[in-house]
Amino acid sequence: MSNWVNGLLAAAILIPPHAGAAGLPAGVDEIGRVASSAEVRAWDIDVRPDFAGLPPGSGDVWAGEEIWLEKCASCHGDFGDSNEVFAPIVLGNVTEDDIAAGNVASLKDPAAVRTTLMKVATLSTLWDYIYRAMPWNAPKSLTPDEVYALLAYILNLGYVVDDDFVLSDDTIHAAQARMPNRNGMRDDHGLWSVDGEPDVVSQGCQTDCIVNSKVSSSLPAYAMNAHGNLAEQSRAWGPYPGLWTAPEAAGGAPELVAAEIPTDAEQTDSPTQILNAAGCMGCHQMAGQLVGPGFDAVRERYAGDEHVAYLKTKITQGGAGVWGSIPMPGVPLQSDDLDRIVAWMTASKVP
Amino acid sequence: MTDLQAEPGHLRQAPESFLSPALVNGIQQSGVTPSRRKLLQGALATATAAMLGSNGTKAADDPDVVKVPEWSRSLGKPVLTHPYGQPSRYESNIIRRQSPGLTQTDQASVSFTPLQNLFGMITPSGLHFERHHQGWVDIDPRRHRLMINGLVEKPLIFTMEDLMRMPSVSRIHFLECGANTALEWGNVAVPTVQYTHGMLSASEFTGVPVSLLLERAGIDLKRAKFLLAEGADGSSMTRTINLENALDDAIVAYGQNGEMLRPENGYPLRLVVPGVQGVSWVKWLRRLEVGDQPWATKDEASHYVDLMPDGSHRQYSSIQEAKSVITSPSGGQKLLKQGYYCISGLAWSGRGSVSRVEVSVDGGRNWRPARLEGPVLPKALTRFNFDWNWQGDNALLQSRVTDSTGYLQPSRTALIAVRGTRSIYHNNAIQTWRVGQDGEVHNVQLG
Numbered sequence: 001m002s003n004w005v006n007g008l009l010a011a012a013i014l015i016p017p018h019a020g021a022a023g024l025p026a027g028v029d030e031i032g033r034v035a036s037s038a039e040v041r042a043w044d045i046d047v048r049p050d051f052a053g054l055p056p057g058s059g060d061v062w063a064g065e066e067i068w069l070e071k072c073a074s075c076h077g078d079f080g081d082s083n084e085v086f087a088p089i090v091l092g093n094v095t096e097d098d099i100a101a102g103n104v105a106s107l108k109d110p111a112a113v114r115t116t117l118m119k120v121a122t123l124s125t126l127w128d129y130i131y132r133a134m135p136w137n138a139p140k141s142l143t144p145d146e147v148y149a150l151l152a153y154i155l156n157l158g159y160v161v162d163d164d165f166v167l168s169d170d171t172i173h174a175a176q177a178r179m180p181n182r183n184g185m186r187d188d189h190g191l192w193s194v195d196g197e198p199d200v201v202s203q204g205c206q207t208d209c210i211v212n213s214k215v216s217s218s219l220p221a222y223a224m225n226a227h228g229n230l231a232e233q234s235r236a237w238g239p240y241p242g243l244w245t246a247p248e249a250a251g252g253a254p255e256l257v258a259a260e261i262p263t264d265a266e267q268t269d270s271p272t273q274i275l276n277a278a279g280c281m282g283c284h285q286m287a288g289q290l291v292g293p294g295f296d297a298v299r300e301r302y303a304g305d306e307h308v309a310y311l312k313t314k315i316t317q318g319g320a321g322v323w324g325s326i327p328m329p330g331v332p333l334q335s336d337d338l339d340r341i342v343a344w345m346t347a348s349k350v351p
Numbered sequence: 352m353t354d355l356q357a358e359p360g361h362l363r364q365a366p367e368s369f370l371s372p373a374l375v376n377g378i379q380q381s382g383v384t385p386s387r388r389k390l391l392q393g394a395l396a397t398a399t400a401a402m403l404g405s406n407g408t409k410a411a412d413d414p415d416v417v418k419v420p421e422w423s424r425s426l427g428k429p430v431l432t433h434p435y436g437q438p439s440r441y442e443s444n445i446i447r448r449q450s451p452g453l454t455q456t457d458q459a460s461v462s463f464t465p466l467q468n469l470f471g472m473i474t475p476s477g478l479h480f481e482r483h484h485q486g487w488v489d490i491d492p493r494r495h496r497l498m499i500n501g502l503v504e505k506p507l508i509f510t511m512e513d514l515m516r517m518p519s520v521s522r523i524h525f526l527e528c529g530a531n532t533a534l535e536w537g538n539v540a541v542p543t544v545q546y547t548h549g550m551l552s553a554s555e556f557t558g559v560p561v562s563l564l565l566e567r568a569g570i571d572l573k574r575a576k577f578l579l580a581e582g583a584d585g586s587s588m589t590r591t592i593n594l595e596n597a598l599d600d601a602i603v604a605y606g607q608n609g610e611m612l613r614p615e616n617g618y619p620l621r622l623v624v625p626g627v628q629g630v631s632w633v634k635w636l637r638r639l640e641v642g643d644q645p646w647a648t649k650d651e652a653s654h655y656v657d658l659m660p661d662g663s664h665r666q667y668s669s670i671q672e673a674k675s676v677i678t679s680p681s682g683g684q685k686l687l688k689q690g691y692y693c694i695s696g697l698a699w700s701g702r703g704s705v706s707r708v709e710v711s712v713d714g715g716r717n718w719r720p721a722r723l724e725g726p727v728l729p730k731a732l733t734r735f736n737f738d739w740n741w742q743g744d745n746a747l748l749q750s751r752v753t754d755s756t757g758y759l760q761p762s763r764t765a766l767i768a769v770r771g772t773r774s775i776y777h778n779n780a781i782q783t784w785r786v787g788q789d790g791e792v793h794n795v796q797l798g
Contacts (some may be wrong), residue, residue, distance in 0.1 A: 022672075023566060024563070024566060024567060025518060026464050028517060028518065028563070028567065029567060031506060031509070031513045031516055031567070032513050032567065033507065033508055034454050034506065034507060035498055035500065035505075035506040035507060035508045039498070039506075039508065040500050040506050042499070043581075043637065043638055044498075044500055044640065045587075045673035046581070046589060046640065046646055047731070048642070048644055048646050049644070049645075049646070049647045049649070050644065052644075054781050060372060062677055071698070084455065084636045085453070085455050085456060086459075092544070100410075103662070104662070105662065106380070107662035107663075108661065108662035108774060110416055110771075110772075114658070119652075119653055119656065120652050120653050121647070121652065121666075122647040122652055124647060125647050125649055125653060126648075126649075126654040127649065128589075128648065128649070129648070129649040129653075132587045132589070133484075133485060133585065133586045133649070136485070139585040139586065139587070140585075140587075144558055150559070157797075168620065176535070177696065181664075184663055184664055185652070185656065185661070185663070185664050185665075185666040186663050186666065187645075187667050187775050189665045189668060189671070190669045190670075191657075191665065191667075191669055191670045191777065192593065192597060192668065192669055192670070192716045193593060193670070194593075194595065194596060194670055194701070194702055195598070195702075196628060196670060198672060199769050200534065200761045200765055200766055200768075200769050200770070201759075202759040202760070202761045202762065202765050203759075204753070204759050205718075206709070206717070206718045207716075207717050207718075208716060208717065209453060209715060209717070209718075211715040211716055211762075211766070211797070212797060212798045213712060213714030213715060213747055213797050213798060214718065214797060214798070215785060215795045215796070215798060216795055216796055216798050217538040217539040217795065217796040218539050218593065218785070218795040218796075219539055219540075219541075219793065219794060219795065221640075223542075224542060226451065226542075226745060227450060227451060227541065227542055227543070227546060228448075228451075230542060230683040230684075232444055232545060233444055233448065233465070233467075233545065233683065234444060234467055234468060234543075234683065234684055235368065235444060235445060236444055237441065239679075239680075239682075239692070240679050240680050240684040240685070240686070240792075241684065241685055241687065242444070242543075242683055242684055242685070243683050243684065243685055243791055243792075244473075244682075245542075252484075266457050270763060276428075276432055278426075278428070278431055279426045279427070279428060281429070286515050308412055311486040314615055319580070329426070331425075331426075332421055332425045333426070342712070347382075350460070
């Protein structure tokens with residue numbers, strides 16, 4: 001945050017054209033309304049690292065365990081160490097020395113499991129998050145006392161507080177002083193500010209550069225299909241088709257080839273959509289004469305399988321004189337669609 | 352569609368052009384099976400017929416030309432077949448996808464943008480990647496409110512009607528998740544650019560400048576240093592925003608690519624913080640609080656912290672440094688024939704605009720400049736193109752970007768020398784695609 005002074009100076013310069021009371025276009029300062037204190041209280045629930053915003057209350061480890069088993073254990077495990085649904089909250093490798101130093105030494109170990117309590121420096125983070133977002137399927141349903149109790153239980157599981165600890169807006173400072181990784185965060189890096197200093201600086205060699213171009217990592221053949229058949233994940237036509245990575249299905253490739261591009265029938269799920277798509281509804285409607293007869297009348301006259309062949313011919317080749325003198329042009333329906341439409345028209349019982 | 356003659360898109364000049372890519376790939380992967388032999392025979396007959404032409408003597412007339420296609424001989428579909436338009440059925444492969452096993456729940460998960468098949472510098476809204484922390488919601492805009500409180504003269508509440516009456520701006524910006532390319536820190540883990548780089552999208556966003564709203568509320572500039580942005584969904588996601596970013600170019604946005612935001616992208620209101628990682632672009636935005644300390648919220652204290660080799664975590668790592676990637680050809684694709692290809696990709700920087708993109712086809716030994724397609728905008732995606740005449744040799748394709756601050760995108764080796772391989776976030780290393788003599792393109796790492 002060494003850039004703060006600069007940042008503020010920049011902000012002061014940047015704030016025009018909206019700067020100053022006179023900077024807003026006339027009338028804009030009347031848009032919106034003042035929030036009441038009750039409204040602000042209802043939404044302003046955040047808790048900062050200095051515990052600004054923390055509501056009063058308390059809860060102990062035992063009360064926390066009861067709520068935990070009822071509302072939290074199904075995802076996080078009875079002891080907060082489950083990896084089934086979310087990353088584990090407690091356990092991992094935290095020592096009394098870590099707690100004394102405020103730095104979790106095992107974070108240097110590439111193989112170490114990283115639990116929430118090994119990483120998080122600020123107890124406010126956990127209080128705030130549980131209160132605003134937990135339980136998973138019923139966020140904001142916990143009272144402040146329940147949050148204190150749950151957090152006491154979590155801290156007890158992580159050996160941060162004793163079994164008889166009562167967490168409250170008063171004792172939370174003592175608990176914060178034992179957070180295992182409380183000194184483990186840094187913000188003196190170049191990624192906080194748009195003007196920050198990059199930590200990786202590269203040279204721009206352009207020709208005959210000395211590089212190690214040996215392939216050191218690639219996907220093994222058995223993993224090529226782990227994300228599904230790549231042939232179905234790239235445009236099925238054009239210069240860059242996807243690689244076929246699926247094992248061949250029983251029955252061979254034709255089915256798989258056909259699956260690449262869905263047919264009309266697969267994409268069209270009702271006769272109405274086929275009729276719409278084919279342009280039939282320009283002259284026909286579902287009920288009643290328009291230019292041509294209504295489909296209700298057509299279906300009444302041609303109910304029964306004996307009319308299938310006749311209707312297919314009439315639809316594809318067109319005709320005139322059956323329902324009136326205006327000729328109907330032939331409609332070149334795809335065979336799947338034609339089958340479906342004629343089956344629908346000849347169905348003896350109108351659904 | 353088993354009719355190979357109906358397979359669209361390939362020139363009908365050589366017999367292999369009558370084979371579907373799936374069939375070609377299938378044969379190369381696991382040989383000629385009886386079913387494939389049957390298909391091959393059919394394709395060869397089709398090819399032969401095409402070469403002979405209808406009278407059996409003329410060579411190589413394309414049946415899709417000489418036999419006028421059915422769509423040229425029939426009535427088209429009416430207006431309003433799709434009141435809200437949709438892509439052609441031939442584009443059904445181009446969708447958002449999940450990486451199997453990446454997350455155990457679908458509400459706290461990611462779907463990736465199919466960069467391998469997109470063009471230009473804008474992502475279609477329906478293909479914008481998704482990252483939700485506790486599921487997505489579709490909020491009634493008439494009941495949505497934005498509150499501004501904290502170090503201001505007076506806390507304010509705005510309705511959507513209020514916000515949409517205010518002076519608006521429209522800006523094109525990229526949105527990249529801080530965890531984009533996270534799967535690739537240690538080794539190659541995923542096959543295609545959709546999974547390596549697909550937590551990246553770009554849109555034109557329309558809304559009200561944050562600076563205007565803070566001015567309206569009477570921000571206390573003497574004390575204000577940070578903003579807290581908070582969502583209205585169940586997670587009520589919160590992130591601390593550097594006031595410098597907020598006052599510079601942040602937007603409270605309701606518009607995306609000319610329409611309202613999609614629900615998955617925060618309908619009816621989200622924060623846009625150009626150049627900053629996506630998690631800070633809080634969706635379903637309900638509140639902005641002005642403060643003098645950062646908040647260390649869950650997603651800046653437990654997640655979105657970058658583990659360094661010395662065991663410390665970088666907190667509030669926000670800026671997306673310059674990065675580029677070749678999107679076609681890319682991993683999991685195949686070159687069907689030798690000759691000219693237009694290597695195409697994307698470049699971007701959270702600190703400014705793209706100044707230069709270079710492409711190497713030999714794993715970084717030699718670099719030549721790519722063409723930047725305009726417009727080149729700050730904190731937006733820039734499309735680049737590069738001419739390549741492939742003669743069937745092995746190749747290692749790479750791109751690297753230099754941004755307007757002079758920063759050059761690092762090699763993977765240079766990046767992990769400083770950051771190690773466990774930081775999860777902010778992997779902006781040069782990507783390598785290996786093209787084999789068989790035309791197959793694979794994701795690889797060098798060194």
